[in-house]
Structure formats: structure tokens, C-alpha cells
Amino acid sequence: MTTSQPRPPRKVLVDFGSPEPAPRRLRLLCIAHAGAGAAPFGPWSGLVPDWISVVGVRLPGRESRLRENVLTSMEDVARHIADQLAGHTGPVALFGHCFGGPVAFRVGQLLENARECDVVRLITASAPVPGRVPAGRLTHELSSDDLYASLVAAGAMSDGPNGRSIFELTEHAIRADFQAFETWSAQDFGRIRAPILTVNGEDDRVLGGDSSDEWASLTEGRFTSRSTPGGHFLLGDGTPALVDIIVRQLADDHAGR
Template structure:
């Protein structure tokens, strides 16, 4: 399901650019609720709500990257205007695969891929896979990255989202393609200055996944940038899309 935030731009500028936003493992469209108010009015912010979360809580989960990406493609309504893709953490590799499929189908122009706190395809840590961790281990891992708040309702929220989180990690960790290829669209990779989850040069790894221009930005914050770090992140994304728009 695609969730549109804020009214679309009026008149002939309607849907001049759709910004398709994909969140971290287990999350839906809610993290992007306020984005439409903080970007130029010629950008239409669209959040992705996959099965198994928010209003789709009871729907069967998707556990392969190909199924996740093709599910999103199917939600797009035929040929559209230009599209930019944004992916946070797990959403980064998903957005990359969606961009590949859109470019292969030639149904719309992909003007930009923006990743934030995102591992590149195939970057799976050695040892036990995250989706195979026990509930306690998984919860501790999420708290450690800042993706889960170990407060009064932390365990309750985790109980509601655990299955979706596992499904998303499984999709990423079992993505078996040997050559992930590249996209034509330029890539902007954003990383928090205090990110303790990904390596220091992790954002630079995205450079090999585009035939176009690669740009790297660091902003204040840790690994989880959709919380307190969101205003700075949105500003970087909006500025990049404005530069892209001015250069067209």
C-alpha cells in the first residue's frame, strides 16, 4: 500500500515528482507522516506500507527481497511522472531493487536514489543471521542501534512488530544474487556521524551501484535517522532533489 502524505501539488505541477519512501525493518509508512510539510510543494511524498504492519498487520509477510520489491512495483499505477526513491536502513536495498525494476520496465524516470543508514546489497554480517536471533537477542540488538526505545512500551511495540522485523531481515540476508548490478540513476548516500552500526566507509560502498553520479553526506545523529535526526535528513533530501530539478 502506498500512503500519500499531504495534498498533491495543484494544477499542472501535480505529481511533478513522487518521492517514494521505504522505512527500516518492521516499519511502515508512519515515519514519513510529516515529510510532506517539509519538502517543496512540487514533491509528493509517498510512504510504503508493506504487508504485516500498521493497517496491514494481519496480511501475510514477504520474506524475499524480490517479492518485496515487486510488491511495491505492483502498487504503482502504470506509467507515472518522474520518481525519486528514498530508503532508510533495510529500505535502502529495497529502494535500490525497486529502482532497478523501474529502469528495466521503462515505465517512469528514476531521477534519484537516496539511501540513509543503509547497507549495500550483499553486505551481511558474518555469524548468526539477525532474523535467526532469539526474541531477547533481537530486541537487544534493536535497542542498541536506536531502532527500538527500551522504555515503558518498548517490549509491547516489539511484540507487535517482531514478525515483520524478522521477515525484512530475512529478505535482506537471503538475497542470493551474485551480481547486484547498477542503476543509471545517481545515488546520494546519507550516514549519521555517530553511526555505530555500519562501518565508517559504509556509505561510500554505494558508489559502485550507480552508473551516474555518487554523492555522500554525513549529518548529526546515529544509525536511526528517522527519529530526532529526521529534520536534518529531510533537509538533505529536499536540497538534493531541488538541485536535481534545477539541473534538468
């Protein structure tokens, strides 16, 4: 009688650059919006200079980890990611799009507290402020139809058969990510030591125009805000402009070190 062996855990971090970055190479750790995995960041490796290694985050419940149990606690999500960088001593910049912004913030704090790697910058795009949940019914409690409609309105889903199919495949991960954000309070965690850059779309109707400045209170370092053409969802056609802003900021940081 044969016994089945447990499957090895799927990769959390997907390196789209060199599989073994040089010690002085900057690791750009990228966390996507609710329900998404590492795939949106695959094209980034062709848009950044050689001294930046793009690393995408793949949480449970998406892509090759589709059958794994999702995480519904922000602390569990952040620690799941930070644990993967244990022993990494090189410089790290964190990027988060939408839901990924608050996650990147908490990951940065955990990495700073561990004092193993050098967190040089936190960059967010179209990201809500940690702990700021709009009044009214919580998104993770919406019906499937209402949740899908809200994602279409934000530009995160297409309104058609393909979009609906993708939504049905990823709904559990999307809902889990919203739950993690909407049930988390960042008030007890203080600030991050790394400087923060926020990037918002000029036509973002989801966050409004005042969200970026609230991020300024969450860093002990310098705060910078930029805008770029586009709406709330910046990982589509707006990717080249967004990556250009990120690379310019990281180059300035590198020159000033």
C-alpha cells in the same frame, strides 16, 4: 445464508501530499527500516516544498496490514512495491532508511527496466549495501530477546515497557525484513542507472564508516555521500536535518534537468 465478501487489499502506497499529484510533480517514494510502515513519513509533507509529493510504503504485516502474511524474499518485497507504480509516468525519487535502502535499490532497477516512469534519484540513509551481510549468526535467526536488544542498541527501539510492547507487535515483520535482506544477493542484478546519494549519521556504530563508498559501485550515474548529526537511526530527532539534505539534493537534480 449470507457469504462474507473478501476484504479489499490494503493500500501499499500512502500519499501524504496531494492524492492526485500533478504530472510534473516529483513523487518521493519512502521505504522505512525493518518492521516499520508508512507512518514515519507522515510529518515529511510539512518539511518538503510543494513540488515534492511524499509517498510512504506500507508492506504486509504492519499498520493497517498487520494481519497480512509478511514477505520474506527481497525480490517479492521489491516487486510488491514496483507493481503499485505500473502506469505511473511522472518523475520518481526513491528513499530508503536502513533496510529500506536495499529495497529502494531493487525497486529502482525494476522501475528502470519497465521504462514507465523516470527514476531521477536513489537516496539511502543508514543503509547497508545490498548483498553485504556481516559474518556470524544472522539477525533474523536471533532469539526474541537478542533481536530486541540489537534493535535497542541501534536506536530503533526504546528500552522499556512501551518499546517491548511495540517490538512484540511488530517482531514478525522485523524478522521477515531481516530475512529478506540476509538471504538476498544483489550480485546478479548489476547497477542502477539513477544517481545515488547516501546519508549516514556521524555517530553510526552499526554500519561503521566505510559502507557509503560501497554504494558508489552500484550506480551508473553520479555518487554523492553526506553525513548528518546522529546515530544509526535517523528517522527520529534527526528527521529535519535528513529531509533538508534530501530536498537540497532533489532541488539540485531538478535545476540540472
